[in-house]
Amino acid sequence: MKTELVVIGAGPAGLSAAAAAAERGVRVVLVDAGERLGGQYFRHDGSGESHNRDWATYQQLAQRIAAQQSRGNLSYLSRSAVWSVSDDGESFTVRIRKGERDEAAIEVIAPRLILATGAHDRALAFDGWDAPGSITVGGLQSLVKGNNLVAGQRVVIAGTGPFLLATAADVLKAGGTVVAVVEAHSFTALAANPAAMIAGRHKISQAIELLGALRRGNVRLIDRATIDAALRNDNGAVRAVSVRTNKGIIGIECDVVATGWGFEPNVELAVNLGLSTKVGIDESLNVTVDDNQQTSNDRVWAAGELAGIAGSDVALAEGEIAGAAAADSVGRRGADTEDARRTRARGRRFAKYLLSAYSIPAGWTKHLPNHTTLCRCEEVTVGEVREAIDEFGASDPRAVKLFTRVGMGWCQGRMCAANCADVIRDCAGVETDAAALAAAHKRVIAQPITLGTLAEWDSGAQ
Amino acid sequence: MSEIRFTFDGVEMRTTAGSTVAAALISNGVMAWRSTRHNDAPRGLFCGIGQCFDCLITINDKADIRACLDVIQNGDVLSSQAGVRDED
Numbered sequence: 432m433k434t435e436l437v438v439i440g441a442g443p444a445g446l447s448a449a450a451a452a453a454e455r456g457v458r459v460v461l462v463d464a465g466e467r468l469g470g471q472y473f474r475h476d477g478s479g480e481s482h483n484r485d486w487a488t489y490q491q492l493a494q495r496i497a498a499q500q501s502r503g504n505l506s507y508l509s510r511s512a513v514w515s516v517s518d519d520g521e522s523f524t525v526r527i528r529k530g531e532r533d534e535a536a537i538e539v540i541a542p543r544l545i546l547a548t549g550a551h552d553r554a555l556a557f558d559g560w561d562a563p564g565s566i567t568v569g570g571l572q573s574l575v576k577g578n579n580l581v582a583g584q585r586v587v588i589a590g591t592g593p594f595l596l597a598t599a600a601d602v603l604k605a606g607g608t609v610v611a612v613v614e615a616h617s618f619t620a621l622a623a624n625p626a627a628m629i630a631g632r633h634k635i636s637q638a639i640e641l642l643g644a645l646r647r648g649n650v651r652l653i654d655r656a657t658i659d660a661a662l663r664n665d666n667g668a669v670r671a672v673s674v675r676t677n678k679g680i681i682g683i684e685c686d687v688v689a690t691g692w693g694f695e696p697n698v699e700l701a702v703n704l705g706l707s708t709k710v711g712i713d714e715s716l717n718v719t720v721d722d723n724q725q726t727s728n729d730r731v732w733a734a735g736e737l738a739g740i741a742g743s744d745v746a747l748a749e750g751e752i753a754g755a756a757a758a759d760s761v762g763r764r765g766a767d768t769e770d771a772r773r774t775r776a777r778g779r780r781f782a783k784y785l786l787s788a789y790s791i792p793a794g795w796t797k798h799l800p801n802h803t804t805l806c807r808c809e810e811v812t813v814g815e816v817r818e819a820i821d822e823f824g825a826s827d828p829r830a831v832k833l834f835t836r837v838g839m840g841w842c843q844g845r846m847c848a849a850n851c852a853d854v855i856r857d858c859a860g861v862e863t864d865a866a867a868l869a870a871a872h873k874r875v876i877a878q879p880i881t882l883g884t885l886a887e888w889d890s891g892a893q
Numbered sequence: 894m895s896e897i898r899f900t901f902d903g904v905e906m907r908t909t910a911g912s913t914v915a916a917a918l919i920s921n922g923v924m925a926w927r928s929t930r931h932n933d934a935p936r937g938l939f940c941g942i943g944q945c946f947d948c949l950i951t952i953n954d955k956a957d958i959r960a961c962l963d964v965i966q967n968g969d970v971l972s973s974q975a976g977v978r979d980e981d
Contacts, residue, residue: 464943466964471942477911510962512943531963532955551944563925563937570941570961578909578916582924582938667935668924686924697944807939807947810931841946846939879946879957 432537434460434506436757437525438545439513439700442470443743444735444750445547446492451754452545453499455765460539461496461505462527464512466577468493470549471569472743474576481576482604484637485743492747511537514878516544516700518728528880536887543730543760545753546701546718547746550694550736553715555590555795556813556850559661560690561804564669568691572598581607583687587672589613589658590691592789593634596641598689603648610685611651613674615692618642618654620788627788631781651683657792661688675798692791695849696737699877702869706731709865711739713786715849716868722772724753732757740786745778747771796850796857805854806847808840816851820858828852828863828871843874897967901926914960914971915941915948926950926960926973933975950974 438449441463449461463470467477473489475481483489499505508527515526523544527537552567559565568588574580581602586609588595588602596618599609619642621627621635628635645652656676664670671684695715698708707719707727717740718726718733726733732753735746751771758765801814819825819834828844828851831837837851838844844851848871852863863871876885895910901923908917915938918926925935927949939947941961948960951972 464962466962531958532952551940551942554940561934561936563935566938567940570938573941573961574916574919574938578912578920580912580916580920582919666925807936807945810929810934841949842944845944 432460432539434458434539434541435761436460436543436545437462437523437539437541438547439463439516439525440470440547440549440735441465441468441507442547442549442735442746443472443492444549444746444753445470445545446496447747447750448545448547448732448734448754448757449505450492450495450499451751451765452758453504454495455755455758455763456504457758457761457763459499459505460541461507462511462513462525462539463507463509466510468496468507468509471573472746474573476577476579482601483576488747508537508539510534512878513700514876514880514884516704518704523730528878528884533881533884536884543757544732545757546726546731546733546737547735547750547753548697548700548737550696550740551845552691553693553695553791553849554690554846555692555791556799556803556805556847557658557660557690558800558803559663559669561807562661562663562667562669564687565661566687566689568594568598568689571687571689572601575601575605575607579605581605583685584608585610585685586687586689587611587613587683587685588689589672589674591615591791592691592693592785593638593641594691596638596645599650600641600644603644603650609645609648609650611653611674611683612645613656613658614652614654615657615792616654616789618652621784624784624788627781627784630777630784634781657795658688658690659798693786693789694736694740695845696740698737698872699843699874701726701733701737702872703874703877704728704731706733708869710868711786712783713740713790715740716865716872723756724749725756730760739779739782741779741782745775745782748774748778791853794857796854805850806835806837806840808842808846809836811835811837813854816854817858820855826855826859826861827867828855829867831855838871841879844871848872897965899965899967899969899971901971902973908965910967912965914950914952914958914963914965914969917965918960918971926971928973928975930975
């Protein structure tokens with residue numbers, strides 16, 4: 432399949448980018464791994480209704496996409512996981528595996544590309560985080576949004592940031608029981624900061640409303656505290672958590688503990704294309720972009736979380752800007768993007784305050800007992816990684832990987848590479864720089880595929 | 894919404910049509926459906942959005958399907974999986 436522009440990702444950024452480009456007359460193929468449009472933020476159950484407070488925004492975007500589909504400017508490929516993108520200098524070849532049951536292998540070729548690949552939860556390791564019942568906050572929320580289902584009878588939500596509050600409120604609305612929300616910092620850190628209030632008064636008052644709703648829902652709100660361990664029942668599943676507070680350790684019974692420490696951008700495709708990256712203020716790896724969301728490759732734009740975690744408003748704005756810029760590069764102009772640029776500037780300012788106030792605690796890995804699983808796929812413990820550092824002198828993620836197999840399993844380091852870098856910092860005092868982080872994210876094949884799929888593509892390409 | 898039937902390790906279960914495989918299992922009280930290669934440890938859903946590959950399951954004899962992404966079909970036969978089938 433050939434087109435003028437491929438947009439990868441159908442969350443807030445990808446939807447607005449695809450719509451903006453198609454409305455300017457560019458032929459667009461929108462590719463997304465999910466079952467429905469919307470990505471993680473606008474995930475929905477297909478009923479047409481949602482508790483999402485920005486649902487009207489989604490409906491507007493979905494209408495814009497549908498209008499461009501019926502005009503023949505836009506095709507949408509759902510359930511389509513991109514496992515590789517290559518660039519021959521003129522055009523990009525996007526290779527897709529359709530559906531988890533391998534329905535088809537598809538190839539899309541286009542001279543221009545917009546990456547809007549989003550992010551996933553940053554999950555910090557703790558003793559028992561690999562027990563059934565320990566999930567990410569995003570995982571808990573995706574079940575509520577996508578399936579109207581609350582995992583567990585008694586849920587504890589822990590980590591840091593306002594996403595914990597939003598998800599707890601979603602669980603209550605869906606009829607679930609949240610026993611406690613455990614926040615590493617202060618629930619009201621931003622309200623005490625006048626500069627943050629100016630940048631994001633609306634967001635801060637939303638968080639305060641959520642706190643009120645959670646109190647009324649009998650949720651125990653514990654701040655300046657972290658999960659120390661998940662305790663297991665006879666089947667090995669979560670039965671309780673121990674929480675480290677400034678008044679000592681307390682135990683809370685639960686069958687699900689959902690943790691999240693902000694988000695990690697999905698940068699694999701960007702890194703494979705050799706795009707410039709930098710380390711963001713939250714220490715995650717971000718794709719470097721200019722004012723028009725253009726990356727270091729002048730035929731590739733990046734919009735949304737992979738250009739720096741800043742939330743859905745900024746993602747929507749960056750998508751509009753990227754879509755307009757991609758159209759502009761082939762001489763197709765439309766309305767100016769001044770509104771989107773103002774939203775982006777304001778949103779990025781607020782994101783800086785948010786990410787600084789709700790950061791990952793320095794030295795967090797020092798508390799981990801040696802038997803804690805660090806790499807979930809290859810079942811490598813924190814102790815084995817410490818040994819590779821202390822005994823064998825490994826001082827970067829790649830060396831640790833070679834000694835221990837950390838990051839060599841199916842998730843390709845998505846869950847553990849950042850945690851491994853933090854263990855190295857806490858043990859050896861060595862910070863992992865952008866180049867080493869990028870190396871940890873570099874994968875020739877971005878999604879596990881079968882040899883059959885690979886062979887099918889190979890024979891088709893000849 | 895209509896209901897569909899499936900089996901998990903031989904046990905008959907029901908769920909809402911359109912559910913993901915993970916949601917279908919969790920709504921039936923199943924939290925673990927895979928055991929790990931080295932330690933034989935139980936695993937189920939973790940990231941919930943297709944990134945961690947912890948929720949792999951065998952469906953109709955096809956191994957290594959991400960339960961969090963795949964939508965369950967009427968009559969599906971689900972089996973818990975030991976390790977990662979492709980590497981056996």
